[in-house]
Amino acid sequence: MIEVKDVTVTIEGFNLLERVSTTCMPGTLTALVGPNGAGKSTLLSVIAGDRASSLGTVRLAGREVSAYSVRELAQIRSVFPQGSVIRFGYTVEEVVAMGRAFRDLPPADDQRAVFDAMAASEVGHMAIRNAQTLSGGEQARTTFARVVVQATPIVLLDEPTAALDLRHQEKVLASAKQMAAAGATVVAVLHDLNLAAAYADKVVLLEAGRVAADGSPWDVLRQDLIETVYRQSVHVLEHPVRRCPVVLTT
């Protein structure tokens, strides 16, 4: 469970986040959406413990995030970062296995978990390739497999689909949804409102560092709200198969 309460992040007199509050329950997938610069990644990095909030608190599993040691944090939350890099020629398999390096799980299961995660992300066939030679999308899938292998109760994804093709966007979010179904608390920063609509249990819409709306996809992805926040005229339909909202620009 993630409890964000009145979080404010101030840098050089400018509020990146202003009194942001929300709660994410285990077993759910929350999508963080909003225009560029709304504070989505900042909020995610505060939740991840990368950045301290100026005011307010973030609690992970009931305990304040700043009270955890680095090692303890690695046991409860994993992070898919924006813009992954890898130095030196580690293989894909080695990179994925790094997710387990400081995870207090039986090492005997590591190999199995790494293989399974690589198969799920469809990077199994390049297990022994140098990770530096991968395309952006392949690298993102490798990173996602690494996050899966870490097997934490809280999963934070910062634009996990940004570099991916159509199929892998769906695959990654389906995996994220699966982790949620297995009991994890998943939060994903998403730019594609339709992916958010299709997979999220809850959508948090940020605008200039504040929460503009927080609720189910149908509650948040409303024409009036989106048009105000994004300053772009849209039309909202119902997805003929998924029965979730579909946002079209007009």
Added chain:
Amino acid sequence: MSAVNASALARPADRVPLFAVAVGLSLVVTFFASVSIGAVSLSLADVLHAVVTRFSAASLSPDEALNEAVVWDLRFARVLTAMIVGASLATCGAAMQGLFGNPLADPGIVGVSSGASLGAIMVVVLQISTFGMWTLPIGAFLAGIGTTFLIYALARPGQDGGDNSKLLLVGIAVNAIGSAFAGYLTYLATMEQLQSLTFWAMGSLSSARWITVGISAPLAIIGIGLLYHWSRPLDLLALGERQARHLGVDVKVLRRKLIFVTALLVAAAVSFNGTIGFVGLVVPHLFRLMIGPAHRLLIPFSAAGGALLVMLADLAARTLDPPSEIPIGIIMGSLGGPFFLWMIYRSRKFGIAPA
């Protein structure tokens, strides 16, 4: 899309055992070659005999006594020093390259070597002699460690973001100030002082004695052991500081520990023997190409490879122009320079930017 299972993939044969055997054999052969070749050349039988006689109570012929003295008091101490220096510099190079995520990082990247140089120059030019014959190594050691701490304190890494780049920038600034000061002192130096400075700057293992081995060996063993112990977190640093943290590495603490151990090991190696370049740069890079970047293998292989390289270079230094010695730094430079060029060329060819 192929759903190939990673466990069913055809994997290339594991060449690590082969490399391990090759490096191990070369170490043994080079060790005995280094002990037997020199101003007084000995056969392998002489060497083995000399090793045994040290432990026997039997009285020795003058020849045997000489051989024993050469083997034990000169060669062993010197060859062991070569191994300690090489292993220290190469493992520290591997660790600093891992920490800075840059294959071109050098063990002296945080100012140890240049600080030690400044210390040596100060001792020589200002004619400090507080510790007698030990003044120069002690001065170089203290100045090396001191410079690293100064750089670390000024950069104060640990705040969020870009810590390593700040450390590098502060390091460049401090090094510039240090070398200006060193230049000024050199400008003041007399002819004779210049000569000894030049000699120090080019490096030599001729000061190797059992006492120096006794001082540096425990330090090297503990230090390299610690670097090996940190090999897993070093691997994770390849993902960048932020992601390493996500995976459970306390980067702030790890960086402090790595820099501390590296400063100690490099200062110990450099202060007795002068600057010996390229070992820390070339050896880890070479092994990364052969056995991959994982530090659990890279650290021990670098230790062995560094020991091997410095033993060979010292052997060349002693024997190419008898009876005088060529400074080991010159040999390293003439080997290391071309290798460095090749490295840069290679990294361009494979599209992997050196930085």
